[in-house]
Amino acid sequence: MPDFHHLQHDFKLWQLNLRLSRHLRGPFRREEDGFIYASGALRYLKDVEKLHMQLFRKPLLGWLTWVYRFRAAQLMTLLLSPSGELVGYSLCMFNAAEASEHIVHEVYVGIAPTYQGRGLSIKLRRAVAESYNHGHLSAISTLAGVDDIKALRSAQKAGYAITKFSAKPPAHYLVHPLTRRF
């Protein structure tokens, strides 16, 4: 049976995410080299969950799924093929420590295996950072496992820089500064 304190903790995080993301960005959709970069929509959640399971071999955390059910447009970004097929996704969230510094966290980025290795994760991350630029956020952060050279390079090439080392799990903590307008 799930323990009560965990449920309470998850519920508080869910509430925090819904509150802080309410007016985070407007919807967007743009095409580049035949691919579409777009803010998320609830109808893609099942496909995102499926691709996430394929890439990470673990389901998305339950409370996070509930965040994207309500805030796909604000916190989920999609990479689509011209026919509308899901090619990649980026998922952002707020955690209590970073939220007070106006930082959003890019918790997962995934590109479907057949589309990997052509720079799409870099473009997707750039599109995500751009979508939050000139709003009320000061930065976007991400983690790259110490052995995950692909994730590290993809973040660095998208404009993130290593600022800290996180011990548990061993990972580089990277930050992409944003221009805060209000």
Ligand SMILES: CC(C)(COP(=O)(O)OP(=O)(O)OC[C@H]1O[C@@H](n2cnc3c(N)ncnc32)[C@H](O)[C@@H]1OP(=O)(O)O)[C@@H](O)C(=O)NCCC(=O)NCCS
């Ligand atoms: C990590 C991931 C998102 C990268 O996506 P991608 O679109 O294939 O990566 P890109 O083509 O944008 O490559 C990014 C950079 O990584 C490096 N890279 C790519 N493939 C690499 C490889 N096989 N070995 C070493 N470096 C590699 C390159 O420096 C590349 O930049 P370049 O093409 O300008 O040289 C993708 O592999 C993925 O979905 N993996 C599973 C999920 C995951 O681990 N996500 C990251 C943690 S949240």
